[in-house]
Amino acid sequence: MCPRGARLIAGEGGLLGSARLVCHCLLVEGAEGLVLVDTGFGLADTRNPRQLGIPFTTVVRPRADSAETAISQIRELGFEPRDVRNIVTTHLDLDHAGGLPDFPDAEVHLLGSELDAAMHPGWRERPRYVAAHWAHGPRWARHEAGGDEWFGFESVRILPGSDAEILLIPLRGHTLGHTGVAIKRADRWLLHCGDAYFHRGEVETPAHCPAGLRAFQALNQVDGEARRQNSERLRELAHQHADEVELICSHDARTLDRFLEAGADQM
Numbered sequence: 463m464c465p466r467g468a469r470l471i472a473g474e475g476g477l478l479g480s481a482r483l484v485c486h487c488l489l490v491e492g493a494e495g496l497v498l499v500d501t502g503f504g505l506a507d508t509r510n511p512r513q514l515g516i517p518f519t520t521v522v523r524p525r526a527d528s529a530e531t532a533i534s535q536i537r538e539l540g541f542e543p544r545d546v547r548n549i550v551t552t553h554l555d556l557d558h559a560g561g562l563p564d565f566p567d568a569e570v571h572l573l574g575s576e577l578d579a580a581m582h583p584g585w586r587e588r589p590r591y592v593a594a595h596w597a598h599g600p601r602w603a604r605h606e607a608g609g610d611e612w613f614g615f616e617s618v619r620i621l622p623g624s625d626a627e628i629l630l631i632p633l634r635g636h637t638l639g640h641t642g643v644a645i646k647r648a649d650r651w652l653l654h655c656g657d658a659y660f661h662r663g664e665v666e667t668p669a670h671c672p673a674g675l676r677a678f679q680a681l682n683q684v685d686g687e688a689r690r691q692n693s694e695r696l697r698e699l700a701h702q703h704a705d706e707v708e709l710i711c712s713h714d715a716r717t718l719d720r721f722l723e724a725g726a727d728q729m
């Protein structure tokens with residue numbers, strides 16, 4: 463996504479230059495198939511960006527490049543789209559759920575509160591969800607918040623029979639049912655925070671974020687108090703458990719670049 467105002471959004475570049483925001487998805491290879499965490503934009507979005515809404519495409523300026531979709535990149539890795547048995551979504555905003563129709567057989571895991579919010583949005587929330595993204599009738603797997611505890615956060619384990627240890631970490635605020643996704647790796651956890659924060663500086667100590675990006679988040683939040691509290695808790699988690707947990711968010715391009723340079727195996 464290439465919105466105008468690079469300096470205000472990314473903290474670097476010209477005032478009128480284009481910022482670069484990414485949709486950072488994860489692919490987890492487990493014994494029972496692939497798990498895709500978030501789906502970004504899908505093929506249909508790249509063919510018909512207008513389904514995302516004129517205000518969104520005008521301001522956020524997504525690049526309609528089919529090679530960047532999850533399905534294209536998964537094929538590039540040598541897998542078939544049907545190998546993706548499970549999808550986990552941080553939330554159903556149009557820039558996270560666009561790829562759902564590209565994997566019609568996958569079971570889609572999310573918090574029940576997000577599914578309810580997306581299926582029955584109020585007028586204010588309507589533009590953020592695109593019904594075409596679930597017109598194929600996904601197999602939803604609703605999960606309810608609560609249950610276990612993970613570094614002081616509520617957590618819900620999904621795919622309990624799987625060798626991949628994947629937890630939903632509810633992080634309400636950006637949307638009603640927004641959740642982080644924690645994935646156990648060999649010796650550390652990777653926490654995909656979705657849109658709980660937008661800029662890597664927000665979970666550094668002291669926290670910092672470019673002004674334009676801060677304003678954008680405030681405009682797009684459903685519960686500002688909850689969002690700010692969760693962002694602060696994530697900063698504390700990153701600070702106190704740096705050796706056990708690594709945090710990423712959806713839209714920070716520098717973070718994605720760092721992982722790509724290190725290579726997927728080092729992730």
Ligand SMILES: [Zn+2]
Binds near residue numbers: 713
């Ligand atoms: Zn987003």
